[in-house]
Amino acid sequence: MRFAFLFLVATSLVLSDYCECKQFTRCGLAKTLSQIKGIKKSFLGTWVCLIEKVSKRETTALTVKSNGKKAYGLYQIPSEWCKEGKRGGRCNIKCEDLLNDDIRDDTACALKIMEEHGFQYWSLWTTRCKNDNFITNEIYKCPDLNRLSPERSLFLNRGSALRRRRSINRTIRKSRFRRSRRTN
Template sequence: MNTLLRSLLPLLILLLLGSKPVESKKYQRCELTRVLVENYNFDKTFISNWICLVEHESYLDTNKITKKDNASKNYGLFQINSKDYCAEGRKGGQCNKKCEDFSNDDIGDDIACAKMIQEREGFKYWKGWDRFCRNPQNLPNLRVVCNLRSLSPLRSPRFTIGG
């Protein structure tokens, strides 16, 4: 038995190292602000709207999944809905993505889809934004809290993120 265990142990280690578990991330407000501006070239003019939206939709958690009354689910940081914008278990929807891909720490695909939604439907698509962030007085003052003025894009983004 001991010999069998010794021969299987290296194989088990290789299997564990080769498989990458789905990672999730819970951001802090200023950390996400920095990532969105520096890595994804978000327009500083609208960054408070995006941060407020994410705080009220997913509580800054990339792994958040919310079941809705209409049997659909909202996925990830931006709570993208499975009814119109992604498909469960396969690529689909208007963003042509698997919904499950929005529930990991790779937020690039989430951002591309959220940007498309915002361009088509505005921030009002998100109930959290509509309820808590519509009034500009309710938006976080990232200029002061996160030193927004000091942030600038670090590189050319794969895609442009604006309003």
């Protein structure tokens, strides 16, 4: 028993050097997702929250449930959507491909799941992300994200329009004041 445990630990340490694993930062994940086709910008915060809650933003996350079923990768995609050892499942993908750093195929499969079942397919989204805008608000503070939230851009556009109006009004007042001084 002790030998088996030591062998498992040693094997894990050796394989971890060859592992393609990445744990995204929240901002890094938001930036990467914003560049993937199919992710709507208005749902960017929802996707980041989902990933954060189900896999802690780690590409190699693998969960084995007590009934033997597995969930893979960033989105914790269940084995019915992929096939171990070869392409297959409802997403026609190898399960092992959901555990590497290339998240485009993971995201394509997650988008398919979302289109068929919605975000409520992931129970953690329902309990931890639904009606919670904290992460959405946080990612729009990311310096690398070249996009403003719809609310912020609307506010800023309103604010800049207001500033332009005030500037025009000041200019008009100044020119009226100058004219009135010349006539007096």
